[in-house]
Amino acid sequence: xxxxxxxxxxxxxxxxxxxxxxxxxxxxxxxxxxxxxxxxxxxxxxxxxxxxxxxxxxxxxxxxxxxxxxxxxxxxxxxxxxxxxxxxxxxxxxxxxxxxxxxxxxxxxxxxxxxxxxxxxxxxxxxxxxxxxxxxxxxxxxxxxxxxxxxxxxxxxxxxxxxxxxxxxxxxxxxxxxxxxxxxxxxxxxxxxxxxxxxxxxxxxxxxxxxxxxxxxxxxxxxxxxxxxxxxxxxxxxxxxxxxxxxxxxxxxxxxxxxxxxxxxxxxxxxxxxxxxxxxxxxxxxxxxxxxxxxxxxxxxxxxxxxxxxxxxxxx
Amino acid sequence: xxxxxxxxxxxxxxxxxxxxxxxxxxxxxxxxxxxxxxxxxxxxxxxxxxxxxxxxxxxxxxxxxxxxxxxxxxxxxxxxxxxxxxxxxxxxxxxxxxxxxxxxxxxxxxxxxxxxxxxxxxxxxxxxxxxxxxxxxxxxxxxxxxxxxxxxxxxxxxxxxxxxxxxxxxxxxxxxxxxxxxxxxxxxxxxxxxxxxxxxxxxxxxxxxxxxxxxxxxxxxxxxxxxxxxxxxxxxxxxxxxxxxxxxxxxxxxxxxxxxxxxxxxxxxxxxxxxxxxxxxxxxxxxxxxx
Numbered sequence: 001x002x003x004x005x006x007x008x009x010x011x012x013x014x015x016x017x018x019x020x021x022x023x024x025x026x027x028x029x030x031x032x033x034x035x036x037x038x039x040x041x042x043x044x045x046x047x048x049x050x051x052x053x054x055x056x057x058x059x060x061x062x063x064x065x066x067x068x069x070x071x072x073x074x075x076x077x078x079x080x081x082x083x084x085x086x087x088x089x090x091x092x093x094x095x096x097x098x099x100x101x102x103x104x105x106x107x108x109x110x111x112x113x114x115x116x117x118x119x120x121x122x123x124x125x126x127x128x129x130x131x132x133x134x135x136x137x138x139x140x141x142x143x144x145x146x147x148x149x150x151x152x153x154x155x156x157x158x159x160x161x162x163x164x165x166x167x168x169x170x171x172x173x174x175x176x177x178x179x180x181x182x183x184x185x186x187x188x189x190x191x192x193x194x195x196x197x198x199x200x201x202x203x204x205x206x207x208x209x210x211x212x213x214x215x216x217x218x219x220x221x222x223x224x225x226x227x228x229x230x231x232x233x234x235x236x237x238x239x240x241x242x243x244x245x246x247x248x249x250x251x252x253x254x255x256x257x258x259x260x261x262x263x264x265x266x267x268x269x270x271x272x273x274x275x276x277x278x279x280x281x282x283x284x285x286x287x288x289x290x291x292x293x294x295x296x297x298x299x300x301x302x303x304x305x306x307x308x309x310x311x312x313x314x315x316x
Numbered sequence: 317x318x319x320x321x322x323x324x325x326x327x328x329x330x331x332x333x334x335x336x337x338x339x340x341x342x343x344x345x346x347x348x349x350x351x352x353x354x355x356x357x358x359x360x361x362x363x364x365x366x367x368x369x370x371x372x373x374x375x376x377x378x379x380x381x382x383x384x385x386x387x388x389x390x391x392x393x394x395x396x397x398x399x400x401x402x403x404x405x406x407x408x409x410x411x412x413x414x415x416x417x418x419x420x421x422x423x424x425x426x427x428x429x430x431x432x433x434x435x436x437x438x439x440x441x442x443x444x445x446x447x448x449x450x451x452x453x454x455x456x457x458x459x460x461x462x463x464x465x466x467x468x469x470x471x472x473x474x475x476x477x478x479x480x481x482x483x484x485x486x487x488x489x490x491x492x493x494x495x496x497x498x499x500x501x502x503x504x505x506x507x508x509x510x511x512x513x514x515x516x517x518x519x520x521x522x523x524x525x526x527x528x529x530x531x532x533x534x535x536x537x538x539x540x541x542x543x544x545x546x547x548x549x550x551x552x553x554x555x556x557x558x559x560x561x562x563x564x565x566x567x568x569x570x571x572x573x574x575x576x577x578x579x580x581x582x583x584x585x586x587x588x589x590x591x592x593x594x595x596x597x598x599x600x601x602x603x604x605x606x607x
Binding site: 025033038044046127128129132138140145147192193199200245248270273277283286298300 | 452
């Protein structure tokens with residue numbers, strides 16, 4: 001990561017003060033840099049190297065260069081495309097839901113009403129709950145005696161009565177229910193974070209704009225579409241990008257809520273990678289999986305960083 | 317036209333607002349409150365599907381803290397590991413918090429105050445490292461930790477958590493440090509403070525809200541982190557509470573009352589911290605994420 005203008009800066013000779021500041025700056029950044037290089041940078045390199053080899057812990061002696069062989073195997077396998085499909089569905093549905101629900105709640109909580117402070121701080125509850133516990137909670141909520149299970153059963157019964165169909169409600173044993181339940185749990189946990197960002201964004205909108213619009217006779221919808229929404233575009237983008245990255249990484253929730261099941265219905269890409277590595281001990285191809293996940297998330301990260309950069313936040 | 321009039325009626329508007337706020341609050345709270353409620357029920361009452369326990373009992377919590385109980389239900393073995401696991405989590409999360417505050421404030425100070433060659437590159441380096449998914453580097457990390465003989469130690473989990481929380485910490489702190497007036501620092505320097513002295517005597521006291529936000533953030537994320545903890549720990553000597561709690565997912569037929577009590581025990585501390593420090597947390601999130 002060498003900056004292009006670094007050379008330029010060195011050409012004009014540095015004063016003693018500048019030089020000592022440079023040394024000082026890197027010195028106090030050193031622990032962090034070393035830690036990241038050792039625990040993130042080095043593994044990224046090794047991961048790439050291993051992904052080009054046949055390497056299974058069951059046969060530890062074998063470490064054979066296969067070039068892009070692992071990638072070819074993966075890209076032609078059912079497992080990979082299935083997990084990509086599940087992850088795309090999971091992320092594609094949960095991100096818009098998070099944005100819509102969070103936007104709705106933020107709009108409400110931005111109004112003046114009695115108890116607003118308390119209600120707003122309730123947002124921190126789902127945020128503070130670890131993913132593992134969230135999964136366990138929803139196991140109960142959707143389980144045999146769970147409230148949501150009862151609601152779902154009642155809904156299906158009602159639908160059956162109205163339409164004359166005979167749909168059996170299988171609960172979490174049904175692939176469709178299990179996958180969508182995971183999405184519901186994920187959305188519930190991630191809405192508060194988005195809400196907090198949106199509420200902060202509302203604060204940044206100059207109130208004169210609303211007053212002017214009111215004077216001009218704009219109704220609430222017009223005010224929302226012409227003032228609020230444009231100001232919210234940037235935060236919405238950020239929530240969408242971070243949400244997509246989180247969606248593709250989802251692991252804890254799947255671990256406790258569905259364990260990938262029923263069958264392979266909730267095999268998201270992170271779960272598939274984990275299984276490949278620590279289930280089948282197939283480190284070569286698991287690293288190839290890892291690299292593909294990395295490609296997806298890092299390209300999103302670059303968009304995110306560009307967004308921040310264009311706003312001038314990165315220059316500091 | 318008539319409906320238009322109705323909606324514009326201030327009282328109707330008010331009522332509609334309170335109704336919607338109630339719905340939103342129910343959505344946010346119901347899942348968790350139901351679990352809390354179940355944790356105070358006995359198994360029979362769960363099957364009757366009450367909302368509120370008619371005969372509240374601490375039975376489920378006793379499974380966790382009375383190792384001598386004769387209760388041999390499934391899940392008891394996992395439950396008995398909780399007290400030790402909570403201690404492990406406390407050790408890990410507090411260390412992560414302290415290391416974050418120390419290294420984070422050093423790095424953030426340089427980024428906020430010193431103009432040095434490669435600063436932009438360094439910031440991009442931090443931002444990128446924050447986006448690397450843990451799952452993508454799990455195998456080399458696992459092998460690395462194993463080769464140093466650190467598997468199943470607190471240190472392994474602490475190192476992983478610190479590495480993944482530091483970039484965010486630096487990011488938030490940099491923002492807070494930039495709000496400190498330059499004059500304040502200059503005055504300190506004139507009075508004979510060294511650069512590092514200025515950091516500790518001028519910056520840290522002024523930026524306490526930022527430090528609190530960052531400390532609580534790193535604590536809560538380390539407490540709730542699961543993936544690296546799962547990879548690096550294998551026995552109760554180092555397993556944090558998230559990993560122990562995940563065992564419930566592997567055991568079939570554990571009473572949900574017991575799982576619910578366990579869930580409440582895991583989230584109690586982060587939720588209390590989040591409530592106490594909510595102002596700092598909300599300010600921190602909104603400032604750091606959107607820039």
